[in-house]
Amino acid sequence: MSEKVIKAALLGLGTVGSGVYKVLRNQKEEMPHKIGAVVEVEKILVRNLKKASAKVENPEILTNDWKTILEDESIEIVIEVMGGIEPARTYILEALNAGKHVVTANKDLVASHGQELLECAAEHNCDFLFEAAVAGGIPIIRPLKQCLAANHITEIMGIVNGTTNFILTKMTQEGMEFAQALALATELGYAEADPTADIQGLDAGRKMAIMASIAFNSRVTFDDVITEGITQISAKDIRYAKELGCVIKLLGVARNTENGIEVSVRPMLIPETHALATVNDSFNAVFLTGDAVGDAMFYGRGAGELPTASAIAGDVFDVARNIVFECTGRIGCTCYKQLPLKKADEMESRFFLRMHVSDCAGTLASIASVFGNNNVSIAQVIQKNKEGELAELVVVTSKVKEGNFNDAMMIIEGMSVVQKVSKVIRVYGD
Amino acid sequence: MSEKVIKAALLGLGTVGSGVYKVLRNQKEEMPHKIGAVVEVEKILVRNLKKASAKVENPEILTNDWKTILEDESIEIVIEVMGGIEPARTYILEALNAGKHVVTANKDLVASHGQELLECAAEHNCDFLFEAAVAGGIPIIRPLKQCLAANHITEIMGIVNGTTNFILTKMTQEGMEFAQALALATELGYAEADPTADIQGLDAGRKMAIMASIAFNSRVTFDDVITEGITQISAKDIRYAKELGCVIKLLGVARNTENGIEVSVRPMLIPETHALATVNDSFNAVFLTGDAVGDAMFYGRGAGELPTASAIAGDVFDVARNIVFECTGRIGCTCYKQLPLKKADEMESRFFLRMHVSDCAGTLASIASVFGNNNVSIAQVIQKNKEGELAELVVVTSKVKEGNFNDAMMIIEGMSVVQKVSKVIRVYGD
Structure with missing residues (x-):
């Protein structure tokens, strides 16, 4: 078994970055067997060297200078887990232009600039993978691009934000009002200090844009997604929903219809008997319908240190396999159609x-x-x-x-x- | 976009074979974009030429002579959907030895002879893919080998036989006894004329052997699986289970413990609150636990013409991509450990x-x-x-x-x- 070493750099060492660092270390002995190589984290880009030094075994791999990573020709894979649009976008473009492969969990970036990044990757025969950008640890991008590739997907929908699903679950199961459930979510660490992107449906909207693009083979950006948050939902609405045999979920719904694509994220009543109705707490799930597969659902943890790292490391392994087999860029952008958006009316x-x-x-x-x-x-x-x-x-x-x-x-x-x-x-x- | 043509042969034109033929035709225009080539079914091996001629557009592609396929060097992919051990095993080995890639849905064969077939494929740098052998249309093999590859999977379990799940659902929801529910399943086409392999848990056992091998990176064959059927389950048992807050399902359970691997298929009580408890009718689902991803579930149609064809065609697309990128054999056997089986006691x-x-x-x-x-x-x-x-x-x-x-x-x-x-x-x- 080859002991080829493939060097990677990690951009960011927050919750997800630390998870990736741990998972890759946990898999060190397995990697030669699984992928025919060992992926080693050679450098980690952080803002605060001192703060980060407690998180790694050898603090010498830490740097606060992107150029030392970009210019290190031995580094073949860049794993971006900083989040946000800039400087992530610039770093990724520079990495791809330098022939480095990129794995990212950055949904904001992929939902807005996916096309630019995928085109840049294709130009350089590089891999640009982002399984972790949608629904955290749940495999969905690769199943769509590979396992289900022989389907015409007509609908893909999901509960793809754990914070709001936790809040709605508490409102449903314990009769809490929104503010109370949000306070609990914040206390337990399910909601961020500024929960706007979650509770207004923006985070879910970004994920739906990415999934719709892949499912329908036609680019959908975040701006194309209609979003509505859950702040106006009351315990009373939920009680009425129950009388009607329904629960209220923040549902992302993307449809490929004869009159165009429609993608929205909204609180919706959904029958209690639907598989998505039983997805509770901070779990995520994606439900889709294809002309061959029929209905299928994928369920799991949509966020968190290790679940997100699971998806990222899976992508890193795939890049490593492609490097070993000299077939990088094997699966790139799959948006080869230009379907219209459906008119709101x-x-x-x-x-x-x-x-x-x-x-x-x-x-x-x-x-x-x-x-x-x-x-x-x-x-x-x-x-x-x-x-x-x-x-x-x-x-x-x-x-x-x-x-x-x-x-x-x-x-x-x-x-x-x-x-x-x-x-x-x-x-x-x- | 390249219009490279990759020729394939289909062995068998029963329910699943017809599904594959249809799905590949439905995807003809999409294929150049999705995989950089068009996969064309060049020959179909059938027993009865006359009977099969009604099922295809051009009956000239039908043959009852395996040698004409084996010796046709233009055929690069063999899709085996005949089922059973022989002659499928011999044909697949001959195809691989001739440098042809193989996609199969044959769980009996993979569960018993998987190692031999994967080793033969590796020897010839050929792909040997079998996503459809487990849980029909539900993506599970590829997610395990790729998306979740950075996990140590500790448990994988599933409802992987639609016939028995339909029977148990009817017994649970309508209070039927086993014999009555089986008769209904037969009438509706969910059970075969000889339902032994389904109701005795053998079919599910084969699927669990395949999944356990991949999840734990250690070969498990069908003989290693403890199986128990559902014929002794009565409506009374199900009523008692309900009193205890449980339902009865035919569960495949595979665990990777410190004392070895255990794999079984048995009727079991499972709490109503577990995600698998809500998988009803002929649906299948696989539930797994990994050290990074946590709990995840995959749900969908485990059998049927088009769902099974969806999985097969996904594999065919992957082989075609590998041919285009000259990286066939990219992911082969992943059983690199030799873990002991746990003792029954x-x-x-x-x-x-x-x-x-x-x-x-x-x-x-x-x-x-x-x-x-x-x-x-x-x-x-x-x-x-x-x-x-x-x-x-x-x-x-x-x-x-x-x-x-x-x-x-x-x-x-x-x-x-x-x-x-x-x-x-x-x-x-x-």
Whole structure:
């Protein structure tokens, strides 16, 4: 068995970087057998040399100078785990231009600049792999590009943000309100000090852009994704959902339809019987439908030191195999189509809406007639919780055009019998 | 984009073979973009030329003579979907010896002769891929060999037989007895005319042997797998399981422990809260635990024309990429360890047992003392269903050594207060 040594540099030694360092060390004896070589971390780029020195066996491998890595010709693989757009983007482009292969977990970057980076990699016959950028440790990019490559994927959806899934799980299982569940998530380390990117659906949106691009073979960037966060979801919404046999999840949904691609991240009601409804706490899952495979789901840890490192190290092993077999660049960009985005008006959805209305005869009839006039058909109505003169009305529509629904809502919000529309949430399914 | 043509031969045109033929045709326009070549089915080996001619566009590609395929040097990939050990084994060895790459869905063959076939492939720098041999369309072999390669997998388990999962689902959801559910499965085409390999756990055992070999990097053959079928499971067992918060599934469980590898397929009680408990009907799922990734699950269709073809075509695409990049044989046998098998006596499990006992004071105490004397501790007892002088006693043990449990059962079965031990079923978990 060859003892070829392949040298790598790690950019960043935070939570994920430390995980990669550990996992590669744990696999040292296995690597010659698994990949025909040993990958050694030769240099680690950090900001604070002193702080980082406690985290590694030999502090001499630490550096705060990118150029010493870039100019070290013995380094063949760069593992970027700094996060953020810059300087990560510049470093990666420089690495690829220098003929180094790159593995990254940087979803922000791949979701916005994926095309540029993949094209640069292709130009230099380099690998640019990013399995860890979506759903952490769960294998999804490689299964899409290889195992499921013979499918036309029509839909891919997922619970791809652990923070919000933890919050919604607590709200569902323990009746907490959003603020309380967020506070708990922060206390337990599931939410960052600034949770905006998570709770507003931006983090999930980036992951959906990446997955949709690969699943549909057509570039979708983060700007193309419609995002809506979970900050407005209340314990009451969740209770109503339960009455309807549903749970509320922050769902990323990407569809490849005849009228174009649509990608969104939104809180949605999903039937309790759907496989994704049982994905709780900080777990992630991706559910997809292909013309050959049918329905398939991938479930696991979407974040964390070691799960993310598992995905990164898997990519590093693949690069190493490609180096050994002289076939780097074997699988690059798979976006060879240019499919249009679907227009917002043409999107279709079912809607759950909750409003306070005058509790008088004829209210429901007049609301129903507005919906009817706009081609919005009603699937279910719950009327309850009389509060003085007002009643709370919950309406679930059939699948309708968003444009039609919005037209109807414009009128309904102006009706004298309607005091307030308190919530509109989409419902997954037909 | 290159229009390189790679020629393939299909051995067999049954359900799966027809699926492969369809999926490759559906992907014809996509292939140049996805893999840099077009894979064309040049010849199909069938037994009955006339019967098969209705299934293909151009019947001239049909042959009943293996030699015409073997000797056709233009054919680079052989796709074996005949099933069974012979002549599949001989054909595959001859193909590999002739430098042709092989993709197969043949679990019987891989579970028994995997080593021989992989060694032959390696000798000729050929690819030998078998993603479809385990869990049909669900990507699992490639994720294990690549995405999760940087993990030490400690446990891999699965519901990997759709027929038995359909039967147990009907028994659970509709209270059917085994025979009735089997009859329904046969009627609906989920069970074959001779269902032995499914209902006795043999089919699942073959898949577990293959998965364990890859997960633990040490060869496990079908003969090493302990198998037990579901024919003795009754609707009553399932009702008791429900009282205990469990469902009964035919579970393949493979563990890599300090004392060796253990692989079994058995009906087991599993808590309703476990992700595998919600895998119903003919769906399959594989659940694994790795030191880096933590828990992960893969779910989908484990059989059927198109799902199986999805996995086969994914493998064919990978071979084609390897041909284009001149790196065939890139990932071969990964069994580089020789781990021992755990001795049966040293295996540990929890047990559910159901027996009829004399309904007199002291019965439970005397049974409990036999268990206690043999280091079997009892976790739970349900006594009910008085039938004349007899009472039904359900005991669930803690995790105990199989040897100790068997010793205790030898004594208990001979006790005068015990009329009959009607069922012993293992319970998953600690």
